[in-house]
Amino acid sequence: MAVLVLDKWKKPLMPCSEKRARLLLERGRARVHRMVPFTIRLVDRRAEDSVLQPVRLKIDPGSKTTGMALVRESETVDTATGEVSRRSVVLMLLELQHRGHAIRDALTQRRAFRRRRRTKLRYRAPRFLNRTRPAGWLAPSLQHRVDTTMTWVHRLCRWSPVTGLATMLHRFDTQALQNPDISGIEYQRGTLFGYEVREYLLEQWGRKCAYCDAEHVPLTIDHIHPRSRGGSDRVSNLTLSCVPCNQRKGNRDVAEFLAHDPKRLARIEAQRKAPLRDAAAVNSTRWAFWQQLAATVLDVEIGSGGRTKWNRKRLSVPKAHCLDAACVGRVDHLQGWQQPVLSIKATGRGSYQRTRLTKYGFPRGYLTRSKSAFGFQTGDLVRAVVTKGKKAGSYLGRVAIRASGSFNIQTGNGLVQGIHHRFCTLQQRADGYGYFWTKIASNQGEAGMGRSATAALSLPALKDGVSRAI
Template sequence: MAVCVLDRSGKALMPCSEKRARLLLARGRARIHRVVPFIIRLVDRQAHASRFQPLRIKLDPGSRTTGLALVRDTEHVDASSGEIQRGAAVLNLFELVHRGRQISAALSARRAMRRRRRGNLRYRAPRFLNRTRPAGWLAPSLEHRVVTTMAWVNRLMNWAPVTAVSSELVRFDMQALENPEIAGVEYQQGTLAGYEVREYLLAKWGRRCAYCDQEHVPLQIEHILARASGGTHRISNLTLACARCNAKKAARPIEAFLAREPKRLALILAQAKRPLKDAAAVNATRWALANALRATGLPVELTSGGRTKFNRTQLGLPKTHALDAVCVGKVAGVSVWCRPTLVVKCTGRGSYQRTRLDRYGFPRGYLTRSRRMHGFQTGDLVRADVPTGKKAGRHTGRVAVRATGSFNIQVAGDVVQGIAHRHCRLIQRSDGYGYSRIALLKGDASDGTASLSALSLPAVNDGVSRATG
């Protein structure tokens, strides 16, 4: 990943490579400003003495995960048309995992506790009909998506000299999806025809075959009620099937095809009529996020999800949230995309409530009054060097503290339990996020370059600038 660089006064400079960051630290020209994401601060450079190149933040908003990418805008001439086209040299990739579901569950638990409390205190009347909601109000679980996304956009703007922002104006037109024959639906015409519908179905059916649950295979759009029997193209009559199941079902009624699997038949029929909740959540927050991005004062490019899917398909990039963000907007080529992705999981900063509740709102346990134990707090990034025993070795991750001094450390995909506090060393204080890294992606191109035109992109010097030297 590219390393963000700050000058002596904390202003952003052009990012540099990891190798150059190590040289600057070894020569005493820089100090470590932040560990995750790794940021250095120069001690002998001011921002006014540096040159900058155009950097852009790209976003792929989602209900559960939002993809972010910090890219450098590049230009090259199309060999066929002679026009100048915009490309993207990838610097950093991020995936921001939201906690909207946890917020909704916490509000439900609080509601149960208050209901129980009002049951014990009969004289306390419930509050209702006396609260007003401002214009543009969003539920806390939805507002969280906008707030956390903007928090990381502002962070990247503080760590890098960003000059523009590109984002999906995500929208699923429920009426048009339900009735494709409706007139005036622009995104179902021309080159992008069908991309919105396919993306909606992939999200609704979990990217697997509805008949055999097979994953990671090419999926085809299947009519539950065949067109030969009077079926329509409405979204409630569409599902996904692999080539084998699609050919095997053919024009047969689904009741006859799944006569031996009544449970699967009931699930498919129920899922077909059920709307996609994630699409509704994204629809509710799309304009709030767009207006928040415009408030930054940077030029904002808004585009559709169909354009993103079209770019990713034509460029031949793998399906990830971060690489979807790279494909947002006008992009004719992508270079140096084979980079690790930093997964940022929203964990919160704890709760003021020090009582555990059951599902009925009654207390079932109590937490300690102090959140910090032996100098550590739950969520801190620590490194534990255990010399002996079954857990001997080095463990790095988020810590969960206990009053006894026996901590748990959450490493990549696992939890190491029973680590003594004396073996732990603090790396970074908790900031409300958990960090992990996804390994390098392996693409078809050996240099990680993909382009829509036959003309290859020029060299990009590993996608980072050398201006900090």
């Protein structure tokens, strides 16, 4: 795993190995610039005095997770055939986890609060004439995916000498995902051609209740994943249920309602069509993301999903978001991909909400107005060394502050509660992201959409300001 290097004027230099970074720090030739990702700043060198090699940042945009790979590229020419081959050496692997679902839920809750104020409190005239949207407008949960990805593109360009970008332009055929054999005029007819919604559901679910197999009883249309929890009105999210089962289920998710009957739950999930939310999100954001990449001064290479999969199969690389990014575009040889992955989770920078609510919407606790306590704020990366007691040990992770001075630390191995502030040492200020390390799984099988072949690890131990390899 490479260490990012800056010169004395904070201009990017070629990344170096951990051993070399440790020697530079011990000899006083470098300072720690940033802990995660670990970056050092040289005190005796300028970028003009260094030789830089071509470095390309490759990106695999996704709905929930976006993979990134920082690779060093070199081209060799075969003297016998004259063929030019491109060799890529992976310097760093990253996976960015988006929080679009949290933004969507927050906006849904805000809409419910506004609706309640409009109906229960003083009269508020509905607004419907002042909501014009500019061309290229995206929903906030979708715009977040573009913005956070571009944020890390700009960050990595500041910390490493990136000379080019590479991305994959996804295009999902949503009807082919539901029906692989669709062709011709069936594209225009759609799913409900010749059927009403109820008649379509009666044929799909065999004219019986999906939860208890009751027949010859009044059946109602039920949402498998409730709308109050983000479910949609698509036919793939509808089923038939009898009145007693519908009342018992309420607004619970089908996984919660059928937790005692996993076989029936698996059958329902297999019978219904797969949700297309992730594919729709990627289709909606792909051109907006491409336009922002094209606006940079860097060369942008475009790759297709088919070529990425062909590269991964040919090079015997397991399925993962970050490794998909490393295989984007033209790749003849790939080295150095067996290394830890830096997982970056978008956590946000807090909330304006002043209270915590119960499931019924009533306040159950009030938050303090001060965002910091004892020199710390929620989201800071801290190291806690507890010398005695039940929680004796060393912990590294994101901190959640309390005015009482008893903090919680979210580490790679779980949540540690009740750590006193005097044991904590600040490592890095909060920047809206949480960091932890993962490793590439050893299996070579294909992972499903939205899954990654990585396993969580704790943050590596730090010694003399340099992160150890896992």
